[in-house]
Amino acid sequence: MQLYLDNASTTSVDEDVKKLFLSLLDQYYASTSSLHQQGVQALHLETEAKNQIAQLLKVSPNEIYFNSGATEGNNYAIKGVAFQYQNRGKTIITTKIEHPSVLESVKQLERDFHFKAVYLDVDENGVISLQDLQKHLNQDVILVSIMYVNHEVGSIMPIHEIHEMLKKYPKIIFHSDVTQAIGKCDIDFSDLDLATMSAHKIHGMKGCGFLYKRDRVQLYPIINGHPAQNTMRAGTSNWLSNVTIALALKKAYQHLKEDAILIRETQQRLIALLNEIPQVQVNMNAQFSIPHIINFSLVNYNPEVIIRALSQKGIYVSSKSACSVAQKDQVSSTLYAMHKDIQICISSIRISLERPLSEEEIQYFIQSLKEIIAIIRK
Incomplete structure (x- = not known):
C-alpha cells in the first residue's frame, strides 16, 4: 500500500491540469510579449486564466500577478511594501511561526535596511493574541504580515478580526501567506491587501503561483528588466503554467x-x-x-x-x-x-x-x- x-x-499534479499543460506545450511556445499571432494568442489564454482566478476569488483581474510561487510572492510583498512606504514608518509586524520566506525577508530588512520588526507570540494552539497585536499597533507600523494557516500544525489565524482591527490604521498594509489555506478553507480576500500562494499545493504545477495585490497598494519594483504585468514583475512569463493555475484552483474550490x-x-x-x-x-x-x-x-x-x-x-x-x-x-x-x-x-x-x-x-x-x-x- x-x-x-x-x-x-x-x-501530485491533477490529471486534468497535466493534460491541459501538455496540450498547451504541444500547440504554443511564443512569449506573451510578442506582437505576432502566436504571442497574441498566448497573452489571450493567460488573460483568460487571470479572469477565471479573479472570478473564483471575487477580486479584480488586474489585482492578480503571476509569479513563481509563494516564496517569491512573500519576498515581493514584504520588501515591496517596506521600500515603497518607508517614508511612513519603519516597523513591520509578523509572527514567530511564519514560513521561512516571510521570516527571512523580515530579518533581512532588519539587518540590512534598519527596519524594526515585531514577532508576535502564539498560544498553545498556535494562534496569535489579538490583544498582543493591538498593543504593538502605532503610526510607525507600515506592514502586518500574518499567515492564514500555519504549515506545521494547521492553526487558523483570526484574519477577519485582524482586518477589522486594522481599519483604525488605514496606512497599514495587511499581507497574508494563504498557501496552506487556499482550496482548504473559505478565504475572504476583501480582508487582505496582499496575499500569496503556490499552485503546487493545490495539485497544480510547480514553479508557479500568484500574488494578489489590492489596487490601492503600491509595491516597490524588486525584479527589474523588460516591463511585464503592468511593469511590476519583469521577465518572460511562465504563461503555460500560469494558465493551468485557473483549472487547479477551480477544482480545489469545487x-x-x-x-x-x-x-x-x-x-x-x-x-x-x-x-x-x-x-x-x-x-x-x-x-x-x-x-x-x-x-x-x-x-x-x-x-x-x-x-x-x-x-x-x-x-x-x-x-x-x-x-x-x-x-x-x-x-x-x-x-x-x-x-x-x-x-x-x-x-x-x-x-x-x-x-x-x-x-x-x-x-x-x-x-x-x-x-x-x-x-x-x-
Missing part, C-alpha cells in the same frame, strides 16, 4: 466544504488512534486547525529515522515543513513558539492530507507506526 501523507509540502467535512473525520480518527500510543504526543488542537494537518511527536525518537522507516512501508510523511528541513534546523520553530518542551520540538512528525482516508489506510498507518516504534525501542 502507498500512502502519500505529505501534501502540505507538495501535491467541493471545498464537502471535502473538509470528510477529511475532518479522518483527522479525528487518526488523532484518537495516535493518542492511544503511549510514546505519541499530539501537538495540535483540531478545534483551531484546518482538518488537513496532524502534528505529533515521538519523544526520544529521531523523527528522521521514523520518517525513513515509514517510507520503507510506502508511507510518506514529513518533519516540520520541507523548507525548514532543507535548512537542517533541528527545532520546530512553530512548536517552540507554542511553548512545547524541547524534546517535543525536535521530534515532531507532520501528516498532511488532501483526501479522506479509508479505515484500511488509517489502520495500515497506525499499525506500521506501532511496528516501527517497537523495532526501534528494541
